[in-house]
Amino acid sequence: MIEVHVILVLMIIGAIAAIEIEEMLSSVIAMGAVGIGLSLQFLLLRAPDLAITQLVVEILSLIILIKATVGAKMPKEKFRARIGYLIFALLFAAAFLFFSEQALRELPGFGSPLMKMGSEYLTEGLKKTGATNMVSAIILDFRGYDTLGEATVLFTSVIGVLAVLRIVRKRA
């Protein structure tokens, strides 16, 4: 799985670029590169559904973000990285990584998941739902209620965007 490692490291570099580049458009594009890297990861990790969805969602969110930034006056990053601040951030990161490392040791190792539910879905899925794409079978049949919730999340945010961006006039 060396290629997954390599792309993950590249994603981290891309993320650092996206965070630290001053110019907004480049920063947004660097974030897009991270997203494309994620899409590639999904493909390598045998999740083609997610690769497609991630790719198109990434394009859409880049369009939205660029639409927000293009033509706008950008502030100069005036953030003075005070040394105390940085040390605190590093300490927090180190502590978080240490504890997560301790905790993640107790997971089943990478590449051998328990698949308590998953194997059940795989053996029963075709017979009981008639779908050959098991991910579709899960999101629309076994866990269809989740998908209703997910569609509702999107609906909520659409209504929220319309509400926030509506052209408001004073009511008499």
Next chain:
Amino acid sequence: MSLYILCFILFLLGFYCLLVKQNLIKKIIGFGIMEYAINLFFILLGYRWEGEAPILDKHQVIVNFVDPLPQALILTSIVIGLGITALMVAIVIRIYEKHKSFDINEIRKLRG
């Protein structure tokens, strides 16, 4: 194991960007990176050595599939992330329209 840790580093980078950066657009980018890290983490959990994508084929019988459940969850999570990003962008555009700035220091008038 090292993959998980790298994934958490990505998460922390996004977390740092979301909380520390003063630029509103950068905050949105930080949120996006955090979301990516979590999505990747779930898929890493479901990967199986030499596994195949969980899509059955008419002609051949494959027994070694990766776990389909995290993939289904992450499909949901990606869409939720998109929704939040869109709403954040909308609010930021509205703030920009009022203040003509993306810098939180110029905008901040509220008391903490």
Next chain:
Amino acid sequence: MVVFFVVIPLLAAFLVPLVSKMREGSARVLAVLTGSLLLLLSIAGIFMVKNGSIVYSLGGWRPPFGICMVLDGLSVFFLLIINLIGFIALIYSWDYIKRYSSQGLYYTLFCLMLSGLNGVAVSGDLFNLYVFLEITSIASYALVAFGTQAEELEAAFKYMVLGSVASAFILLAIGILFGSVSTLNMADIARSLADSGSRKLILFCLGLFTMGFSLKAGLVPFHTWLPDAHPAAPAPVSAMLSGVVIKVIGIYALIRLVFNVFIFTPAISQIFIWMGIISMSVGVLLAIGQWDFKRLLAYHSISQIGYVIFGIGLGTPLGIIGGLFHLFNHSLFKSLLFLNAGSLEYATGTRKLQEINGSGRAMPFTSVSSLVASLSIAGVPPLCGFWSKLIIIIAAFQAGNIIGGITCILVGMVTLASFLKVQKYAFSKQAGDIVSKIKEVPLTMVAAMSVLALFCVLIGLFFVPFLDQLIRPATNVLLEGANYVNLILGG
């Protein structure tokens, strides 16, 4: 039947944009209809769980394969709070929301928020809980920003940033748990965790969950968004946010996980107790200096949520009863106070206490109901807030937690002082010149406030049957945490 708690508000949310395109006024009719149906349904729910809890498996897949909904004493209790306050807030919105444009969008978001809250309360699946929590959160971000004034947008953005941090932590914890036990049904997780020996992993997940849900609940180290976000929203939404949202997606989700999925250990109890004590004191100290009515109320919310988590954290039956009872009472009187603040703003156009200056004579209903609510929150007998605080204090001393008990008493006194200030300035001070111009708010707003005030008094007078009917079943669910597994997975 359980599924209608989610389906009815969702149906309304999808219909409202359509009907409000045809006639704008029809949106509120539909919304109020939805609210009343939900209220009736949740009252019916109380009687349904009398003969045992209900497990509803969606799509006909037995748990843990599919998602299941669970209706037990605790969820019924929270459903009642959600739908009661939601209905009253909708009634109040009838006239209040005319000040804003695009009522259709407002009612759509409100219905979505209701369906998200109901979904969280009945969900028996961890990831599903997260999805509905996100629906609630996104709807409340949008509602905070609904006025699209500069301050409201800033508050909404701040709320959104911290809210998404909380969601990210929760999702990460769900991921780690899923990796460890490979299932998402809460009962199944509980059973697998009890068998497995991964102690550090459980602690880490518990830490992430506590952080995430405390952020959503506005407990003290994570409270900074709350005093901006709650005052910025329209008044009925503030009432919902302070009265319901922080409790359901913060406290309910946290205690459901801690008591029914993980095991409630003394260490967790200590964390809850100290978070409670700190929230109580810091919230009330920050509230003293405030002159903005709604901001003052928001700080008091932090303090009162501290009482709730302190009572529950004690872990004794009496403590949990007190905590849940206080949670209910707080949702009554804090919503009422926010509605009062909204009425004052509606009539006078300001929220500054000095400028309102004695509007008591011009607005009799508002001033009387606000007096009732202020005395309730300050814990004056025989109103409802007194009994719940008394129970918590007794439980604290019984459990040997002297510091907590004394803090409760002191915070209660400071709260009383703070609300005496409100009453003095807002209502009973000698009338300023603003008073001659104002008049009482429209009928629906008066009705909503009066109903809540009536509830405060009634529950104060008849709290014993109330405790028996509602709080005790809810407490039992928490105390007998292991039964949850047997209920869902069938032994």
Next chain:
Amino acid sequence: MKENGMSLIVKRITRITVSLIFMFGVYILLHGHLTPGGGFAGGVIIALSFIHLVLAFGKETAFKRMDQVGASIAESFGGLMFLGIALLGVFAGKEFFLNVLPKGTPFDLFSSGIIILCNIAIFIKVGAGLFAIFVALAIMRIPVDDPGQEDGR
């Protein structure tokens, strides 16, 4: 972005590519239960094809085909359809979200009961919703200098 869109070359090519993207979206949608993809990916692709149109031709031309009101109605309709499909099980006297329809033969286009219908409902909803978001953002970029209009109350 000017109102009359981009250059002639872009418009010409767009006319071809938009239909291709649209067809690809529909393909992804209809084979969601057989191959990777599904309602969400298809919906996003459709929304992108409309956005493509807006970017190339400018707002006026594109909004003749689909505007914000239409998108909003379509979105609500998609939501109602999804909920209706989910409620079929309740109407049949069984559980919510039960797959009541016949499953068909595996590997056929029209198989797997409600899954394909759900995909179509999600497709309508997601496509319309995301397009509505884009339209709202596109309209908003015109700076409002009239202070009288900025008041939210």
